Structures are given as C-alpha cells and as structure tokens.
Amino acid sequence: MMxxxxxxxxxxxxxxxxxxxxxxxxxxxxxxxxQIEALLADSRERSLTVIDFSHVGMIDFSCADEVIxxxxxxxxxxxxxxxxxxxxxxxxxxxxxxxxxxxxxxxxLALVLETDDGAKVVGTVDDGERVVWxxxxxxxxxxxxxxxxxxxxxxxxxxxALDALHRRRxxxxxxxxxxxxxxxxxRHD
Amino acid sequence: MTSVITVPPSLDDHTFEQVVDQLAAVPSDxxxxxxxxxxxxxxxxxxxxxxxxxxxxxxxPSFTAPDNEDTSSYWARTGFFRHxxxxxxxxxxxxxxxxxxxxxxxxITPVTKSEDVHEVVGRIQQKAQQILAKxxxxxxxxxxxxxxxxxxxxxxxxxHAGRGGWVAVQTYTWRKxxxxxxxxxxxxxxxxxxxxxxxxAPGRVRSDRWDDAEALEExxxxxxxxxxxxxxxxxLAGVRRYVGRWDGKVxxxxxxxxxxxxxxxxxxxxxxxxxxxxxxSQVQVTIPERVSGGPR
Numbered sequence: 001m002m003x004x005x006x007x008x009x010x011x012x013x014x015x016x017x018x019x020x021x022x023x024x025x026x027x028x029x030x031x032x033x034x035q036i037e038a039l040l041a042d043s044r045e046r047s048l049t050v051i052d053f054s055h056v057g058m059i060d061f062s063c064a065d066e067v068i069x070x071x072x073x074x075x076x077x078x079x080x081x082x083x084x085x086x087x088x089x090x091x092x093x094x095x096x097x098x099x100x101x102x103x104x105x106x107x108x109l110a111l112v113l114e115t116d117d118g119a120k121v122v123g124t125v126d127d128g129e130r131v132v133w134x135x136x137x138x139x140x141x142x143x144x145x146x147x148x149x150x151x152x153x154x155x156x157x158x159x160x161a162l163d164a165l166h167r168r169r170x171x172x173x174x175x176x177x178x179x180x181x182x183x184x185x186x187r188h189d
Numbered sequence: 190m191t192s193v194i195t196v197p198p199s200l201d202d203h204t205f206e207q208v209v210d211q212l213a214a215v216p217s218d219x220x221x222x223x224x225x226x227x228x229x230x231x232x233x234x235x236x237x238x239x240x241x242x243x244x245x246x247x248x249x250p251s252f253t254a255p256d257n258e259d260t261s262s263y264w265a266r267t268g269f270f271r272h273x274x275x276x277x278x279x280x281x282x283x284x285x286x287x288x289x290x291x292x293x294x295x296x297i298t299p300v301t302k303s304e305d306v307h308e309v310v311g312r313i314q315q316k317a318q319q320i321l322a323k324x325x326x327x328x329x330x331x332x333x334x335x336x337x338x339x340x341x342x343x344x345x346x347x348x349h350a351g352r353g354g355w356v357a358v359q360t361y362t363w364r365k366x367x368x369x370x371x372x373x374x375x376x377x378x379x380x381x382x383x384x385x386x387x388x389x390a391p392g393r394v395r396s397d398r399w400d401d402a403e404a405l406e407e408x409x410x411x412x413x414x415x416x417x418x419x420x421x422x423x424x425l426a427g428v429r430r431y432v433g434r435w436d437g438k439v440x441x442x443x444x445x446x447x448x449x450x451x452x453x454x455x456x457x458x459x460x461x462x463x464x465x466x467x468x469x470s471q472v473q474v475t476i477p478e479r480v481s482g483g484p485r
Contacts, residue, residue, distance in 0.1 A: 015307060024310050024340040025303040026348065057314070058333050060340040061427040065420035095333040099427070106423060 002048045002184075003039065007067070008055035010035045023059040029066025036071060046084040048172070048184065050114075054091030064099035065106075072109045076169035086169050086181045090114045112170060112181040119182025121170055129170075132161040136171055137180035146177070194242075196225040200235030202375075202440060202473050206464065208242065213465035218247040226256045226281065233357035233375035234473045236269045236297060240355050241379040243276030245468050252277035258284075267357060268296035294320055294358040294372065295339075301353030306343045309356055310336050320360055324370050325478040327435060334431045335372075335476070341424035342376045342472050349415070350380025350469060363477070367454055370478040379469040383408050383443040390415040401444030402462040409441050409448050428474065437476040443469070452477075 008021060014031040023029065040049065051071075053059070059067070068089075075085035089111055092100060104110065104123035113122050121133045135150055136142045142150075144159040151158065162178050165171040171178045192215045197204040208223075215221055223242065231239075243250055252273055255261045264270060265284045273279060295313050300306065318332040339358065346354040356376045363371045384404035388395070396403065407413040409429070414421035429450055432439045440449035440457065447461040454477065 015304070020307050020311065022307065022310050022314075022336075022340075024337075025306045025344055027303040028307070058310070058336055060310075060337045060344075061423040062341065062344055065423060069420055094330065098334065099337065102423060102427060103420065106420060 002050070003043060004050045004052060005036055005039060006052045006055065007032065007036075008053075010039075011056070021055065021057040023056055023063040023067060025060070026062040026066055029063035032063075033067050033071055036067070037074075040075070040085060043085070046086075046172075048086045048088065048181065050088050050090050052090045053093075053096055056091070056096065059096050059099050061099045061102055064096075064103045068100055068111070069103040069107045069109060072111060072169075073107060076109075076111070077167070084169070084172070086172055088112050088114055088119065088182050110168060110170060114182055119180065125170075128161065129165060132158070133165055133170055133180055136162070136165075136178055137183045140183060141174065141177045141179050143177040191220040191222060194221050194223045196223060196228045196239070198227055198229050200225075200228055200231040200239075202232065202234045202238075202442070202471070205235055205238050205471075208239075209465045209467045212242070212467070217245065220248045220250065221246060222251040222253065223277065224253045226253050228255045229257055229260050231260075231264065232361075232473075233267070233297075233359045233373050234377065234471065236264065236267055237355040237357050237375045237377040238471055240269070240272055240276060240297070241377045241469055241471070243273065244352070244379040250277050252279050254279065254281035254283050256281070258282070266296070267293055267359070268298070272297055272299065272355065294360060295356065297355050297357045299353055300343045300346045300356050300376070300378075303344075303347055306340055306347060309343055310340050313339055313358060320372060321476075324360055325372060325476065327476070327479050331435060334434070338428045338431045338474055339374055341428050342374060342474065344424060345470065345472065346376065346378045346380065349383075349386040350378040352378065352380045352469075354378025354380065354469065363475075367477055369480070372476050374474040375472070377469070377471040382469050383441070386415050387413065388415075390417070400446070400462070402446035402448070402460055405441055405443055405446050405448040406460070409439075409450075432474060432476070435476050435479070437474060439472070439474050441473075442467070442471040 010032050014035055015028055092113055108124045110121055110123035110125045112119050144155050144162060147158040148155040166173045171180050194208055194211045197207050261282060262284050270283050294316050298309055314336055317335050318329050321327040321331055322329045343356050354377055358374050360372045384401045387404050409425055412422035412426040436452050438452050438455055445464045445466050449457045449459055451457045451459055
C-alpha cells in the first residue's frame with residue numbers, strides 16, 4: 001500500500017490560518033505529526049508513505065524534531081513496532097535540510113530522500129550501510145546472494161547488512177528479496 | 190513612595206543594566222516612574238526590555254517619553270508606545286505611530302503562543318531576504334536560517350517563560366563596536382527565567398554551584414532542557430550554529446547572570462555573574478554586515 005501525504009496540506013488543516021506555509025514551533029510539529037499518524041492508522045501492516053515537503057516554506061529545529069524524528073523513532077524502528085511502515089521524503093530542499101539534518105544526527109536516524117537524480121539515503125549511516133543501500137537501490141529486488149556477488153563479499157555479511165537496513169526501514173523485505181525504499185517503480189534493466 | 194528610574198541616553202543591552210541596578214533598590218510593589226526624557230537612542234533590546242520592566246511591577250508604573258521628537262517618533266514607529274500604554278501611564282509627548290520605517294524589520298510584537306511565532310516568521314520572511322542580501326551583503330540563503338533563529342528564540346517564551354514577551358528586529362549601523370551595519374533580534378520576557386525552568390525538570394539534581402550563571406551555561410552552551418525528551422535543546426544549539434556561521438553574536442541574560450557567545454569583532458564578557466536581579470530572559474542575536482573575505 002502506498003500513500004502520499006502533502007505536509008503543507010496537513011499543516012494548513014492543523015493550524016488555524018490558511019496562509020501559514022512554515023513548519024515552525026513544537027506544538028505545530030506535534031499537531032502535524034499526530035495528523036500524519038492518524039492517516040497512517042488506516043494503512044495496512046506494511047505501507048510505504050511519501051512525505052511530501054514540496055509546498056513547505058521552511059522548517060525549524062523544533063518542528064523537524066516533532067515531525068520527522070519522532071515519526072521515524074516511532075515507525076521506522078523494528079524494535080519498537082511490529083508494523084512495517086516505510087517513508088520516502090519528497091520535496092526536501094536546501095531551506096529544509098539544515099533542520100532535518102540536525103535532528104537526524106541528534107537521534108542517530110536516517111531516511112530516504114527522493115531527489116531529481118533518484119533516491120538517496122541521508123542522515124546517520126556508516127559507509128558500509130550506504131554502500132549496501134546504494135547497491136540494493138541500483139540492483140532493484142535483491143537477494144543476499146545477488147548482493148554478495150555484486151559487492152564481492154560474503155553472503156552472510158550481506159544478509160546481516162540487509163537485515164540491519166530493514167530494521168531501520170531503509171529497505172523493504174519481500175518474500176523473494178529486498179527492495180530499497182525509493183526503488184519501487186524504478187526500472188532496472 | 191515613588192522612585193524615579195532614569196533611562197540612560199543610549200539604551201542597549203549593556204546600558205539596560207543601569208536601569209536594572211536602579212530597580213534593584215526598589216520594592217516590586219513600589220510605584221516607579223521610568224524617565225526616558227533624556228534618552229536619544231534605544232536598541233530593540235532596550236525597547237523590549239523596557240516593556241518587560243513594565244510587566245514586572247505590581248503597582249502600575251509611569252513612563253515619561255523622550256523629549257527628543259525624532260527619538261519619540263522612532264519609538265512610535267517601532268510600536269513601542271502602542272504596547273507601553275497597556276503597561277504604563279504614559280506622560281510627555283507621545284506621537285501617533287506612522288509606518289514606513291525601513292530599518293524596522295519587525296516592529297515590536299507580542300509573543301505569547303505558538304501562533305504568534307508563525308505570524309512573526311511569516312512577516313520577517315517578506316523583508317529579511319532583501320535586507321540581508323542588499324544591506325548586509327549576506328547570502329540570500331541565510332534568510333531561512335535567520336527565520337529559524339527568530340522562531341527558536343521566540344519559542345523559548347512560549348515553551349518556558351510562563352508569560353508573554355516581545356520580539357523586535359531592526360537593522361542599524363553599529364558605530365561604537367563594529368562600524369558596520371547589523372541586524373539585531375531582541376526577544377525579552379519577564380517570565381520564570383532559565384534557572385527556574387531547568388529546576389522544574391523532574392528528578393533534577395542541583396550542583397553546589399547551581400545558580401543563574403550555571404543554568405545559562407547548561408541551556409545555552411550544553412543544550413540542556415527541562416524536558417527529558419532527547420530531542421529538546423536543539424533550538425538554542427541551532428541558533429549558536431547559525432550565529433557562528435555568520436560571525437554573529439548571541440547574548441542571553443536571565444536572573445542575575447548574562448552569557449554571551451562573543452565573536453572576534455567584539456570585546457564583550459562571555460559570562461557575567463552577580464548582576465542585579467531581573468525576571469525572565471532577555472536574548473539578543475546580532476548578525477553583522479559581511480565584509481569581503483568574511484565567513485559565508
């Protein structure tokens with residue numbers, strides 16, 4: 001199941017004024033996240049949600065913490081939830097990035113960002129995680145053996161790395177392999 | 190008995206201490222007359238701090254406006270008298286406010302709730318980009334960080350002060366210390382202050398040295414918050430990063446102490462203790478005009 005949430009629309013429904021396009025203040029962030037969570041409540045056990053910042057003017061640190069960090073802490077963490085909720089962030093520009101990067105670093109979080117050149121993983125990821133994620137993204141649906149072959153490493157190591165990325169909800173696990181978040185719908189020739 | 194509090198001719202974050210020193214000798218329920226007749230200039234910090242002074246008095250104080258017409262007129266354009274008349278009995282020549290003051294980026298605006306911060310950020314964005322780029326030679330991209338900084342310092346009032354405060358943003362030429370244009374954000378409240386806010390954290394253990402100065406060090410330098418949530422405390426840290434990036438300065442006064450993150454162009458004292466007590470928190474952020482070869 002794939003869902004699209006326009007954060008700007010949620011913001012306008014949350015704050016009383018139609019004209020506000022900035023994600024500022026902690027209470028606003030908490031209200032926006034609550035609204036997003038209400039939308040997610042209708043989703044199935046496994047879902048991919050596009051969180052779209054395209055029409056958001058700016059976001060401050062407090063709001064980034066409430067909207068992004070707390071959303072990821074709650075859903076994108078296998079230790080905390082049985083539910084498989086995946087997020088792809090769209091429309092994040094330089095004006096948003098400073099606050100988002102700060103809260104990701106603060107909490108040791110990572111997310112997948114959709115850019116003009118495709119998707120990329122950002123935030124707190126080590127070099128090994130990044131290499132594996134990028135290779136999975138490049139390959140499309142990938143089994144540990146395929147990844148091991150592509151990277152020239154052991155299958156067990158690849159399986160562990162894929163499992164770690166899955167627990168962080170950066171790759172999706174399916175019956176026949178792993179898919180990078182943001183890799184769905186992309187042609188892999 | 191009525192006490193007269195004399196406002197210095199030039200009122201900024203430093204000379205406001207002269208006002209606080211005079212107030213320290215006066216009981217909070219005593220009548221005071223705040224005499225600004227001979228004041229010729231006031232920074233946004235000075236004006237917003239004067240309003241918080243009015244909030245702190247149990248007996249409604251009086252305020253005598255500056256004799257100088259230009260000064261009085263300028264104060265009116267910043268919105269000072271509009272708010273002051275709610276707190277003080279005004280005396281002297283108080284002009285009606287007129288618009289069109291180009292150096293007032295954001296006139297004095299009350300901040301009590303989250304919606305006020307939205308309003309302030311929305312209004313500043315319209316003018317900040319032009320001012321930062323054209324007057325201060327700062328990259329237009331810095332506008333967003335400036336609005337974020339404004340948002341975070343205003344939120345300190347909403348989240349921690351326990352009562353409303355004021356914010357103002359102005360540009361002017363700071364001849365005395367810098368000789369360059371600056372943009373200054375001032376956010377002042379007469380709420381509970383940093384020490385009391387941090388003391389309200391559940392299970393908090395106080396050190397032997399615990400006082401206003403240590404509270405400021407914890408909050409401003411170490412990013413400690415009264416909330417256990419690990420995501421808290423990022424606001425002021427973000428303000429410090431922004432100010433550092435643009436070679437700016439941030440100072441915070443609370444209770445009996447004042448802390449400042451001091452850039453190389455200034456000779457301010459990083460930490461002052463045992464000042465005369467004043468309620469709440471008073472924050473000033475200064476971003477200077479960028480000169481060739483300065484930080485980007």
